Amino acid sequence: MIYKIKEESREHAPLERGFLKFSLSVQSFIDSQIVAGIVLLISAIAAILMVNLGWEQSYEAISALKLTLSLGDWQISHSIHYWVNDGLMVLFFFILGLEIKYECLVGALSDLKDASLVIVMALGGMVLPALIYIIIIWSSGSEAYQGWGVPMATDTAFAIGILTLLGAKAPRAAYILLTGLAIVDDMGAVAVIGFFYTEHIDVQSLLWASLTLFVMFLINIIGLRKPIFYLTAGIFLWWFILQSGVHATTAGLLAAMMVPTRPYANKVWFRRKMKKVIKDFQEVDTPDSPIIENEQQHALAVKAEDIAKQTTAPILRWGYTLDKPVSLIILPLFAFLNAGVMLPRGLPDFNDTVVTLAIIFALVLGKGVGISFFAWLGLKLGVVRLPSGIKISHIIGIGFLAGVGFTMSLFISALAFQGQSALIEQAKLGILFGSLIAGIVGAIILFFAVEN
Known part of the structure; x- marks a missing residue:
C-alpha cells in the first residue's frame, strides 16, 4: 500500500518526481x-479470442504444457x-x-440476527438454481444431472466489482450483504465439491490428512504464529x-480454519511500545540528515514495524x-486456462445446448428469483430483517x-463433467452467457434502486 505523503516529507529518487504521478495512479487502480x-x-476474453480466431491449437498446447518437479528419484x-x-x-x-x-x-x-x-x-441462491438445472435436464431427457452444482456459487470478485461501478451511491450494507452472500454460497459450493464430486476415497491418505490438520490445530493452540509452520503443514495437508x-483445493479451506486469529499482543501494549519508540526516535533525531545516516533511527523504525506485526492478527x-497475487495472477491464470470455448456459429441443435441453457436459466432466474423470494419469505415470516438503508x-x-x-462455476464444471469435453464446452458457454446476463440485469436493477 502506498500512503499519500506530503511533498516536503518525501525523499525522492533521481527520476522519481516525473514517474510518481503515474505510479500512484497505477497503485490506486490496483488497490481498487x-x-x-x-x-x-x-x-x-483472451482465451475465447484465441480459441475462436484460429489459435485453438496454440491455446491447447499452452494448457497441456508439462511442468515437472523432481527431487532425486x-x-x-x-x-x-x-497445476x-x-x-x-x-x-x-x-483466502476464501x-x-x-x-x-x-x-x-x-x-x-x-x-x-x-x-x-x-x-x-435460495443455492436451492433454486440447482432445482431449475435439474428440471431442465430432466425435461430434455439428458443424463447430465451431475452439473447441478455448477450454478450454485458466486464469483465474489466480479460481483463486488460490478457493485463498485455504482460508486459511493451504493449503500455500504449492500456490499456487506453481497460479500456475506457470496461467502455462504461458496461454502455451499465447497461442500458440494467435497461430498458430491469425489470419485473415490483413499482412507489411509485421508487419515494422514486428518493427522496433519490436528498438528496444525496444535500449532495454533500452543501459540505459534510464524507462517513457516503453517506453510509446511499446509503442503503436507495438500x-x-x-x-x-x-479435491486438493479443499486443503486450502481446511488450512485456513487453523490460522490464528489472536495477535501476540493487545492494543494497550501496542500504544505503550509505539509511544516509547517515537520518544526514542525523537531523542536521537538529527533533522538535517536522512535516516540512512542514523543507524539508531533506522533500528527504531524497524522496531516499530515489528511492534505493528506483533499486534496484527495473522x-x-x-x-x-x-x-x-491471488486476485491478479492466480485467478486470471485460472480464467485463461479454463474459459477458452468455441462460440457457436449459428443456431445449434437443442440437444447440443441443454446444459448451456440449463446453466443460463439457473444462474439468471435461479439466483435472482431464488434469493429475492427467500428474502421476501423470510421477511414475511419475521425470521429476518433488512439492514438500514436496504x-x-x-x-x-x-x-x-x-x-x-x-470462477467457481468454471471450477465446479470441470469436476462435474470430468472427461466429458462436449459437456464441459456446453457448461462454459452457459457460465459465460449466464454470468454476463445476470451481471447486466443486476447492475441495472441496483442502478435504479440507488437512484430512487
Whole structure:
C-alpha cells in the first residue's frame, strides 16, 4: 500500500518526481475493488479470442504444457492446467477460508440476527438454481444431472466489482450483504465439491490428512504464529488430500480454519511500545540528515514495524499479503486456462445446448428469483430483517448480481463433467452467457434502486 505523503516529507529518487504521478495512479487502480474483475474479464476474453480466431491449437498446447518437479528419484509431472486447477487454486480457497472464518467470528455472519438474512438469501441462491438445472435436464431427457452444482456459487470478485461501478451511491450494507452472500454460497459450493464430486476415497491418505490438520490445530493452540509452520503443514495437508481422492483445493479451506486469529499482543501494549519508540526516535533525531545516516533511527523504525506485526492478527495479515497475487495472477491464470470455448456459429441443435441453457436459466432466474423470494419469505415470516438503508429492490439487484458465477462455476464444471469435453464446452458457454446476463440485469436493477 502506498500512503499519500506530503511533498516536503518525501525523499525522492533521481527520476522519481516525473514517474510518481503515474505510479500512484497505477497503485490506486490496483488497490481498487474493480481491478480484479477487470483482469479476470481480460483473461477470459483472451482465451475465447484465441480459441475462436484460429489459435485453438496454440491455446491447447499452452494448457497441456508439462511442468515437472523432481527431487532425486522422486518426481511429479503434470500439465500447467492441472497445476493451476489443483495446485495454485488452493491459495484461492485458502483466502476464501480466511474470509469465511473472519466473517463468522467478527463479520457479517458473527451475529445470528444479522446473519440470518444472508443465510436465507444464500439458501435460495443455492436451492433454486440447482432445482431449475435439474428440471431442465430432466425435461430434455439428458443424463447430465451431475452439473447441478455448477450454478450454485458466486464469483465474489466480479460481483463486488460490478457493485463498485455504482460508486459511493451504493449503500455500504449492500456490499456487506453481497460479500456475506457470496461467502455462504461458496461454502455451499465447497461442500458440494467435497461430498458430491469425489470419485473415490483413499482412507489411509485421508487419515494422514486428518493427522496433519490436528498438528496444525496444535500449532495454533500452543501459540505459534510464524507462517513457516503453517506453510509446511499446509503442503503436507495438500499432498495427503490430493492422494485421498477429495479435491486438493479443499486443503486450502481446511488450512485456513487453523490460522490464528489472536495477535501476540493487545492494543494497550501496542500504544505503550509505539509511544516509547517515537520518544526514542525523537531523542536521537538529527533533522538535517536522512535516516540512512542514523543507524539508531533506522533500528527504531524497524522496531516499530515489528511492534505493528506483533499486534496484527495473522488471519488478516496473511490474507492481505496473498490477496493481490491471488486476485491478479492466480485467478486470471485460472480464467485463461479454463474459459477458452468455441462460440457457436449459428443456431445449434437443442440437444447440443441443454446444459448451456440449463446453466443460463439457473444462474439468471435461479439466483435472482431464488434469493429475492427467500428474502421476501423470510421477511414475511419475521425470521429476518433488512439492514438500514436496504430496500427489497436492493435485494433483487443483489440476487441477480450473485448469478455471476464465473470462477467457481468454471471450477465446479470441470469436476462435474470430468472427461466429458462436449459437456464441459456446453457448461462454459452457459457460465459465460449466464454470468454476463445476470451481471447486466443486476447492475441495472441496483442502478435504479440507488437512484430512487
